[in-house]
Amino acid sequence: MAAETRVNPYAGRHAAKDALRHRIWSLLEASGLNVGPSWGRIPNFSGADLAAWRLAQSPQWAAARIVKCNPDPPQIPVRLRALYDGKLVYVPVPALVKDFPFYRLDPADLQRKGVDFEMAATMGGAALHGQPMAFEDMERIDIAVVGCVAVTRSGGRTGKGAGFADIELGIFRELGIVDAATPIVTTVHAMQVVPDADIIMQEHDNPLTAIATDAELIATGSTYRVPTGMLWNNVQPDQFDDIPFLRTMHDRLGART
Numbered sequence: 001m002a003a004e005t006r007v008n009p010y011a012g013r014h015a016a017k018d019a020l021r022h023r024i025w026s027l028l029e030a031s032g033l034n035v036g037p038s039w040g041r042i043p044n045f046s047g048a049d050l051a052a053w054r055l056a057q058s059p060q061w062a063a064a065r066i067v068k069c070n071p072d073p074p075q076i077p078v079r080l081r082a083l084y085d086g087k088l089v090y091v092p093v094p095a096l097v098k099d100f101p102f103y104r105l106d107p108a109d110l111q112r113k114g115v116d117f118e119m120a121a122t123m124g125g126a127a128l129h130g131q132p133m134a135f136e137d138m139e140r141i142d143i144a145v146v147g148c149v150a151v152t153r154s155g156g157r158t159g160k161g162a163g164f165a166d167i168e169l170g171i172f173r174e175l176g177i178v179d180a181a182t183p184i185v186t187t188v189h190a191m192q193v194v195p196d197a198d199i200i201m202q203e204h205d206n207p208l209t210a211i212a213t214d215a216e217l218i219a220t221g222s223t224y225r226v227p228t229g230m231l232w233n234n235v236q237p238d239q240f241d242d243i244p245f246l247r248t249m250h251d252r253l254g255a256r257t
Helices: 015-031 050-057 059-063 073-084 107-113 122-128 164-175 238-243 248-255
Strands: 065-068 087-092 103-104 131-133 144-145 186-187 208-213 218-220
Touching: 050 073, 050 131, 050 208, 065 073, 073 087, 073 107, 073 164, 103 122, 103 248, 164 248, 238 248
Parallel strands: 065 087, 065 144, 144 186, 186 208
Antiparallel strands: 087 103, 103 131, 208 218
């Protein structure tokens, strides 16, 4: 693989997490378990559909009517299962680069329009057929699915380093769209589950309630502190520059220390 493809554009904020991400991406590629490119991404993996099935066996999924699900390829089976289960799905705009943060996918509306769920579950389909949504217009979320590069059985997680999930969840909490009891879950390959000591959870990090892999469903029993809102002091200057609505939300909600 060419060296220029083995780069994480979000590296540099936490050296230990960067090293862990590189290790996981390398392991997935060396084992042939990756589906498509891994580096700098929430990696797609062989068995993602099975992991989505296991997630759907969890009590948190069964109780949920409204799902927030990250836009990455390994969670396409999660979004597809949610639509077939009749759940309303909110999908973030990839990298949050538009003036609105989310697409709303209503399975009843999609059926009326003759849109295949398989199409709507992809990001291209969500952009084409989903309804653009501002944070303030979103309903309360019952379960939040986040993308992960590595996780621990105690609920630790790290994404690709961009901080999108933590920003979304922080704003949700400020607006009352989620609270401390809202389940936060993910689907990963079993190879992405690492020892607890490998992930240092910081104050802005959101711990996982459950982890579904191709091999098992893990109830984490997490004892990590859940952030209470948006930690504006932790937002990086490049995040304010690259996410169009972030400064507006900061001015509207006020900075937290």
